Every structure is written in structure tokens, then in C-alpha cells.
Amino acid sequence: MEKVILVNEQDEELGMMEKMQAHSLGLLHRAFSIFIFNKKNELLLQQRAKSKYHSGGLWSNTCCSHPRQNESVLLAAERRLVEEMGFTTDLSKVFDFIYRKQLDKGLFEHEFDHVFVGEYEGELSINRSEVEAFEYVNIEELTSRIQKTPHLYTEWFKISLHQVLTFVTR
Numbered sequence: 001m002e003k004v005i006l007v008n009e010q011d012e013e014l015g016m017m018e019k020m021q022a023h024s025l026g027l028l029h030r031a032f033s034i035f036i037f038n039k040k041n042e043l044l045l046q047q048r049a050k051s052k053y054h055s056g057g058l059w060s061n062t063c064c065s066h067p068r069q070n071e072s073v074l075l076a077a078e079r080r081l082v083e084e085m086g087f088t089t090d091l092s093k094v095f096d097f098i099y100r101k102q103l104d105k106g107l108f109e110h111e112f113d114h115v116f117v118g119e120y121e122g123e124l125s126i127n128r129s130e131v132e133a134f135e136y137v138n139i140e141e142l143t144s145r146i147q148k149t150p151h152l153y154t155e156w157f158k159i160s161l162h163q164v165l166t167f168v169t170r
Contacts, residue, residue, distance in 0.1 A: 004029040004066045009098060011112050016069055020053065026100060026108030029066065032077045033156060034091065034116045035164050036062040042136035044120070046085070048154070049132050054103045057132060060154040061161075064113075073114045085134070086125025091116040094167040101155040115160055117168055139165060 004022045006014040007030050022029050036044040046063065050056040063084045067076030077091055093116050100110040126134060137145070146153055146161070 002066075003069065004031075005069065007112050009112070011096070019066070020107075023054065023103075023107040023109065026102075026110045028098070028100075028110045028112060030073065030114070031066050031111040031156075032064060032073050032080075032114040032116060033061050033160060034063040034077055034081055034118065035168075036081075036085075036089065036118050036120050037168060038119065038121055038136055040136075040138070041168075042138050043142060044085075044134060044136050045142070046126075046134045047132040049128065049130050051129070054105055054107045054109075055154050056104075058154045059152055060157045061164075064156065074116070077114075077116050084127050084130045086127070087120055087122060089118040089120040091118045095163060097160060097163070099156060099159050101159075103155065109156060111156065113156060113160065115164060117164060 002019045003016045004019050006017055006027055008014060044062045045059050047059050048055055048057060063081050065080040067073050074091065078088060082088055093114060096112060096114045098112050100108065102108050124134060146158060150158060
């Protein structure tokens with residue numbers, strides 16, 4: 001049974017809870033989001049596997065998840081990038097934010113989200129149980145797509161993308 005770390009608004013640990021219970025109750029927990037760019041300033045998107053417990057089939061940032069107990073957020077981000085997308089690269093934390101949104105299947109995301117950026121040009125080896133598809137998209141095209149079809153993108157991705165772009169100067 002996978003657990004998440006419950007936190008307060010200062011990201012101080014309050015305890016552990018089973019992941020689905022925390023998402024059902026909408027309790028604030030620690031998470032991270034990774035945004036990987038290539039040298040052409042294109043963002044690597046993933047389409048979440050349709051079988052995911054929420055937001056299945058939606059397009060999102062490169063990788064996102066939750067750290068485990070006694071695992072730093074950076075180490076968790078590095079671990080999940082390999083597990084989901086099949087590669088490693090240097091990650092830099094750029095900001096964090098708190099959000100709460102109701103999702104499908106009666107679940108909520110209420111996360112203290114640590115946001116990382118990195119650059120990668122190599123091969124990917126995606127985990128099909130996590131990722132349906134992936135693509136690099138230039139920012140102008142991505143912004144246009146989100147404006148035209150916002151329902152195809154995850155809530156946290158739409159919330160954080162603009163702020164990520166202010167930190168990524170290329």
C-alpha cells in the first residue's frame with residue numbers, strides 16, 4: 001500500500017496516509033513535478049496512462065509523483081524520472097506551490113508541489129503502466145493547445161506551466 005507524506009502549508013511533516021485515502025479526503029501532501037526541456041526549448045510532455053487512478057489519458061509535464069517516507073524530494077524526483085521515463089538528468093528546483101483541485105473519480109489533489117526543471121536530449125524508455133505516450137512540444141504550440149483544449153491537460157500542469165516558463169530562460 002503506497003503512502004504519501006501529509007504536510008502543513010510550510011511543508012512540515014504531519015504524518016503518513018495511504019495515497020488513495022489522502023486523495024479521497026483532499027488532504028495536503030508532499031509532491032513534485034518535473035519539467036524537462038531539450039536544446040530547442042521544447043518541453044517533454046507525457047500522456048498519463050489511461051489506467052492511472054486519476055487524470056488517466058491527460059497530458060502533463062514530464063513526470064510527477066510523491067516522495068516516500070525518509071526520501072528527499074530531489075531523490076524521489078530522480079527515482080521517478082527513471083521509473084516513468086527511463087532516463088536521468090540533472091534537476092534544479094525552481095519553486096514550490098500549493099494547490100487544491102477536484103479531479104475525476106471523486107478524488108482531489110491537494111499538494112505542496114516542489115517543481116524541478118532539467119534538460120535532456122537522449123533516448124527515452126517509458127514505463128507503459130505509467131505513460132501512454134510522450135512528445136516534445138514547443139512552448140508557443142503548447143500554449144495554444146492548452147487554450148483550445150484545456151480539458152486534455154492535468155490541473156497541476158496548467159497551474160504551474162506559466163511560472164516554470166518564467167524560471168526557464170533560454
